[in-house]
Amino acid sequence: MSISDLSPLGAQGGSHVRAVHDEFHGDLLEVSMGPHHPSTHGVFRMIVTLDGETIVKLKPVFGYLHRNHEKLGENTSYLGSMPYTDRLDYLCSMTNNWAYAIAVEKLAGQPVPERAEYVRVILAEITRLLNHTCLAGFLMQDLGCSGTPLMYAFREREKILDLFESLSGSRMMCNYQRFGGCRVDPSADWLEGAKQLTDGYGQFLDEFEALLTGNEIIMARTQGTGVLSPELAVAAGVTGPMLRATGVNYDLRKTDAYGVYPRFDFRVPLGAHGDVYDRYMVRVLEMRESIKILQQALAGIPAGPIMDPKAKLRGFRPKAGEAYGRIEGPKGEIGFYLVSDGSPNPYRYRVRAPSFINLTILEDMCLGQTVADAVIILGSVDIVLGEVDR
Amino acid sequence: MSDAAQNSSPPVTITDEERAELRRQGILLTSLQELYTWGCSNSVWPLNFGLACCAIEMIAASMARFDIARFGSEVFRPSPRQADLLIVSGTVTKKMAPQVIRLWNQMPEPKYCIAMGACAISGGPFKQGYNVLKGIDRFIPVDIYIPGCPPRPEALLHGLLELQKKIKGFKISGPNAPRHLRDDQECNCPVPEFGEHDLQPPQNPKVWTAPTIVRSEKA
């Protein structure tokens, strides 16, 4: 039996481990991590060339979850693509919905009632809590703290999912936003539940931080690992917490001022070093800011219609034109670029997936690090393969 | 437990079928069979293998609230060599399919496959995509199908219970014995190659043939 029989990639994908001779480094080792690898967050694959334990080359391989989202979007109606957006970044269906809704609303010039804008902000911020909590859990899993942080994170996730489920009917695939509003009006009970969650979340975060933030092992592993410079981050189109961890103050909630975000008082946490620890800390601090936004939004949510009365559900045909709409998703700038030719289906339906573009600089961050660090650097980028490959 | 209690209760009534079974296999073998299937069914170790959205629900099923450990399946093995159960949790793309099949081939018998979620069963909502395999059962035999998009973690647990039920029904000998206890059945599935337009071959005819659709009224 040869090595290629053992490898899940077999002969086609190159063998799992292979010696490469290089005249400058002596013997290099090429390791194929993924697509089935316990730490690659799904079916991501990296071909890593190692000199001893140090990474000298890293090439990501995509497409193992390429589900033809964009082609399907061009073959279904505008409304029909909404449930598909849930499945892009399947941890944050609400923000995906919102980004798509905002793009279509831009395309069609569709106004949104105030209450719906508030509900959208509330759901987006809860989604941010959900995503960042899970990310912290998965990152710790990658670091080797098997189980405990992830289990605490998922305990909180279940609380959030219960909220989502009682509002939209599904735990993960909410399919909640509509062009010109939201599908159902949250009841007073639901808003009360959201309030309770918000009030209790700070306490959970305190506990979570007590468990992780000051931990010496985590600090030793993550500080100074995977450093990204702000210049490179900007050039490579990196967005979201990744970009802010390098110290660049760029948050679409502030710059684009979409929805009703200008009404809320919140700060944008920035990192200073751009390493894995900063990326973790920026996310934790962002969660604290999200709680602040949630408290303000839940206190100030006005009564009124949840859907624009003129919004059309069926037979929605925006006139010819194009629009690019984007919001600040938990992973970064999620945008939808739509080209309409006046038919019920979009002519071109493009998703600007933040975690895909954030991976552009994965190699730059990993060079010179050890192979074990590549795993946590990847973990700190916060990828979801549904979005990376679409 | 209930079976054992039934067997030990005094008024033992053996049906003709059971009598025939006993005659054929003997008491020893049937007790052994019970022990074997009991052991197999309560220690199904899944492969730590997630594909897409359903994988998150699979992780949720292994976390505190649903706790798959109550069924003896919390040991998610990273290596296929140590796993019994392949939970295909998510969309299998054509680019991924050869790897999934290789993982299946690397698992030792007895092995089981659960197709979790619409995508794994039939391609689901992504069915009409050019890079999506219309169901993993085109290439490997599937024991349990769990529809849903994604199925709730409870639905996965229900699927696991169904699988345990299925394993408990196995015979250790005879023509109804499962695949791994027989010599005449192939355990491995051929791995397709990447072609110019599609996988080559696009399905494994030994495992999968599409029936003709007859739209008769079912009860």
Place this chain on the structure above:
Amino acid sequence: METAEQIRDRLLARFPGAEISVVTNPGAAAQHSLLLGHAHARAIAEFLRDDAPLKLDQCSNVTGIDWPEKKIVETTKVTVPDPAGGPAKVVEQKSERVQPGYLEVVYHLYSIAFRHGPVILRLRTGNRTDQVTVPSLTPVWRACEFQEREVFDLYGVKFEGHPDLRRILMWDTFKDHPMRKDYVEPDDYEWEPTPHGAVLEKAKAHYPTPPAAAIAPAAAPTPATGGAKS
């Protein structure tokens, strides 16, 4: 921020002879774009990135669009003088012309420094078969690297000057460009129990008769008016 027209005028002053035109967007979003010729595309991109008032340092989104050949029927009204000397008649003349197809690459640029945008750039290929090369903007913005690879994979646009132009989503031996409008999927429609539209057409090949006709008569429980089909 300057409008697309102002940017064009400034670019034309800076790059005399460059092909730059504004593509207006008739939709509600009114995000107009600049169509660039290949010759100056990279120089213009670099200029936009470093230009003091614009400083478009982030290339947010790169995407391809396929515009296949289209037959356009134009109706023009022509006044024909009546030979009999009466009033001139208005006659509609139909002319058919084939609009050549092309592939288009669209770049959405934003400025992180000044927080404005988008400025949209468009590059077009000559046709959809052999002249499919456009200059790559990856040397200007690193963000284009994977996205241009994706456009190459799914649309077949070749980017000149891209450091690592390989397929990214599909496997390397794959031949087609699946996001093109005329892409034909592999035929795996063996089991389509709920087909309609395009899927029904494709599923038909796998059934001796169309599924609709192969249906066994439904033994419907008879409603009040007698709904049983024969």
Place this chain on the structure above:
Amino acid sequence: MLGSGLIQGLAVTAKNLVGSFHDPARYTNVEYPEVKTKLPEAYRNFPFLVTESASDPMGTLRCVACQICEKECPPQCIYIEKSKDKKPDATGKMQLFPAVFDIDTSVCMSCQICVEVCPFDAIKMDQVFEVATTSRFEALLLNRNQLAKPNTYYHSIHPTEAAEVDGRLAAERKAAEEKAKAAAAAKAAAAAAPKSATAAASATPPSTTPTPKPPAAPSAEAPKPPTPAA
């Protein structure tokens, strides 16, 4: 002090360990097959068809085979064939009904769009999720007999929504009856009035009121589907 962070973390895990014995917030386990989580009212899994009566499901399907859901279903998992004849619906109007109504639950993505677009409140979302099965083709393709569930069941799973739907339907029914009554009265009045007045009256009212026909007498001409509730 080096190690204080570790000790702090261990204190958290200890708190959770101890807490799990007395604090329900720290012991979240639901012992599934024995104990079931209470599903929220909004929970949805697969669609089902609402029938008015449990004893005659096929005779009282609300579905009129308008095929809107079939067209709107994003993954195209619904297959409908219209009946050749008609039966009276709840308001006594003659309507088509689905001779074949299949849903492929192995494709369904539980998105609820069929429910949203249905103008007749005929298709709703079920909450049964324990549907794991060992066979794919037969077990997962549901036909109309398997899909039909009575309105009482709908009330039991989505009480608030069902009450709202019933209220709306009753109001529609009442409005239809009143309209019919008013139309009948107008007709009678018109018959009593002199002929010239009839001609004048008939010129305007029929455009606003539908064909005046008592609901009890089903007509042979094709009835229009009722306008969807706003």
